[in-house]
Amino acid sequence: MAGPARRSSAHVPPxxxxxxxxxxxxxxxxxxxxxxxxxxxxxxxxxxxGRDGAFRAFLERHGLPYAVAVQANQAAPRPSRFQPMGAVMMLLICSGVRAAS
Structure with missing residues (x-):
């Protein structure tokens, strides 16, 4: 099933x-x-x-802090240049939270 028939069966408005x-x-x-x-x-x-710059800009316009995963070869803005990221980056941003010991 494709196109309009599939949309209709899923109750998606035209x-x-x-x-x-x-x-x-x-x-x-x-x-x-x-x-x-x-x-x-x-x-x-x-x-x-994370790879969608428009989505990240949307979050920034709405004042929403974010941490996103990106592909290993995605260029990341740096103060003086764009440089490829060597690996997928995971950011953990904590504010006043301490890890349990």
């Missing part, structure tokens, strides 16, 4: 167009953003979202 995962996430975040507590929300994602 006026709803295609959207990538990052665009869908932006729509969802916009819906819940008014109810989120200021300063207490972080966004973490896998590389599907």
């Amino acid at each position: 006026e709803l167009g295609f959207a990538t995962k990052p665009r869908l996430a932006e729509r969802r975040i916009c819906r819940i953003l008014p109810g989120l507590p200021d300063g207490l929300v972080w966004v973490t994602t896998d590389e599907v979202y």
